[in-house]
Amino acid sequence: MKLYGYWRSSAAYRVRIALNLKQLSFDSVAVHLIKNGGEQHSENYKTLNPAQLVPTFVDEDVSVNQSLAIIEYLDEKYPEPAFLPKSLAAKAQVRAAALDIACDIHPLNNLRVLQYLTGPLALSEEQKLGWIKHWLNVGFTALEQRLALTSGQYCFADEVTLADICLIPQIYNAQRFSLDMTAYPNLNRIYHNCQQLAAFALAVPEQQADAQ
Structure with missing residues (x-):
């Protein structure tokens, strides 16, 4: 199995956590999002993933993009430990929390959005930071x-779920941008508890081989 990603990509971070929780071995293939105009725009990578985003996951002849699709693939192929509860209602609640993060919070502070703000729209770095913090606060509230x-210990009682896998990278991003987290005691507690688990600690961006 190969995971094409970037050390500081929160979407790739999610998949690393999932692979670690399943205790699966994989090769990390670095796709630097900044160098050379962004290696995700190279012809080779565009062939693999026309969306020109990370991560991309390859398992023999199967290639999957989109972090949540990759995680669902892993959860169905390797059922234990499960990332979703068995109850239909509880499963929907976990998915909803994960999608709140992956679809409504994360895209607004994704690299290509921020590059557009300071590029074609000519916003200052201060204005960009204001944008980031505004949307993080809206989502986190x-x-x-x-x-x-x-x-409980985690997003849903005391079992790690898909919601935790999505939350921890998003809090990492918030810390990068010096967001004041004091208004979010539940998020802070969950973040602290997850960081005590090896699967999360090993997935931290600074622990990756391509970290710079």
């Missing part, structure tokens, strides 16, 4: 309220 009803 709603998530904090949601998880106040469901969380």
Whole structure:
């Protein structure tokens, strides 16, 4: 198995956590999102993933993009430990929290969006940072309220789920941009608890071979 990614990509970070939780061996293939105009735009990588985004996961003759699709593939192929609860209602709640992060929070502070803000739209670095913090606060405020009803050690009681896999990389991003996290005690507690697990600690961006 190969995971094409970038050390600081939160989407690739999610997949690393999932692979570690399943205790699966994989080869990391670095795709540098900044160097040479962005290696994700190279002809070789565009052939593999026309969206020109990371991650891309390859398992023999199967190639999958989109982190949540990759994680679902892993969860179905290797059922233990499960990333989703068995109850239909609980499964939907976990998926909803994961999608709150992956679809509504993460895309607004993704690299290509930020590059467009400071490139064609000519925003200053200060304005860009204001954009990042605004949308993180909007998303985290709603998530904090949601998880106040469901969380224990982790997002949903005391079992790691897909929601935790998505949350921890997003909090890492918030820390990168010096977001004040004091208003989010539930998120902070979950983040601390997850970081005690080897699967999460080994997936941290600074632990990756291509970290710079």
